[in-house]
Amino acid sequence: MLVIRRRAGESILLGESIEIQVTEIGPSRVKLGITAPPEVVILRKEIKLTREQNQAAAQGVAMDRAAELAAQVARARRSGAAHAGDRATPRPANPLA
Amino acid sequence: MPHFATKHFGTIDFQPEAALEFPHGLPGFEQETRFVALEQPGTKPLVFLQSLSRPELCFITMPVQVVDPGYRLTVSEEDLQCLELAEDRQPEIGTEVLCLAIVSVAEQRGPTANLVAPVVVNLRTRRAVQAIAPGSRYSAQHPVPGTTAEEPCS
Numbered sequence: 001m002l003v004i005r006r007r008a009g010e011s012i013l014l015g016e017s018i019e020i021q022v023t024e025i026g027p028s029r030v031k032l033g034i035t036a037p038p039e040v041v042i043l044r045k046e047i048k049l050t051r052e053q054n055q056a057a058a059q060g061v062a063m064d065r066a067a068e069l070a071a072q073v074a075r076a077r078r079s080g081a082a083h084a085g086d087r088a089t090p091r092p093a094n095p096l097a
Numbered sequence: 098m099p100h101f102a103t104k105h106f107g108t109i110d111f112q113p114e115a116a117l118e119f120p121h122g123l124p125g126f127e128q129e130t131r132f133v134a135l136e137q138p139g140t141k142p143l144v145f146l147q148s149l150s151r152p153e154l155c156f157i158t159m160p161v162q163v164v165d166p167g168y169r170l171t172v173s174e175e176d177l178q179c180l181e182l183a184e185d186r187q188p189e190i191g192t193e194v195l196c197l198a199i200v201s202v203a204e205q206r207g208p209t210a211n212l213v214a215p216v217v218v219n220l221r222t223r224r225a226v227q228a229i230a231p232g233s234r235y236s237a238q239h240p241v242p243g244t245t246a247e248e249p250c251s
Binding site: 046049052053056063073 | 106123124125126139140141142143145149154155156157159163199200202203208211213214227229231237238241242243244
């Protein structure tokens with residue numbers, strides 16, 4: 001990774017057609033201005049990762065395995081509660097009603 | 098009562114106030130702004146997030162506290178604003194918000210839950226957002242308890 005220091009107002013050029021300018025520096029974050037041709041996709045990194053996760057989740061929906069998955073989770077919760085000697089957590093009023 | 102023909106559940110009826118409104122959709126599904134959360138007796142604690150515009154689009158989710166009982170929310174100010182919630186503190190799960198982790202089922206790895214980007218729903222207004230907390234200690238692929246994805250206890 002190339003690490004460069006910039007002050008507010010200074011820019012970085014990527015290739016022939018992309019410019020990133022540090023427009024403002026705040027106590028905990030910086031504001032960046034990005035100039036790029038329309039075909040260059042600009043995404044905050046965490047959005048890209050979440051997008052990929054969601055697309056994988058939506059595609060791989062194995063609804064026929066949902067019952068099996070639910071049973072495994074329910075079993076793990078019951079056995080977890082037994083080992084810990086806890087009472088089952090009281091369920092809140094169904095917020096989905 | 099409004100209804101919608103889904104791929105996996107047939108035609109469902111729902112109360113209009115049960116429809117969840119995602120002003121910005123979800124990452125990767127920015128056009129999908131209306132969903133309904135479905136539970137079935139045979140598949141609890143799973144919650145199905147069913148799109149109200151695409152019949153085949155349905156996410157399997159779980160309440161975050163089923164995946165991790167000690168889960169702590171870290172919703173950003175922008176997301177709290179989008180959710181129409183106070184911006185000076187985290188909302189309380191169960192009373193103010195419903196908090197769901199989207200589950201991915203991958204053959205090689207077993208089911209995992211996305212704890213770094215939970216779906217957060219304002220229980221009062223039904224506004225919802227997928228709240229990404231970059232830099233949080235949570236994993237986007239947290240093994241679902243009780244399944245093959247989980248490490249065996251040593």
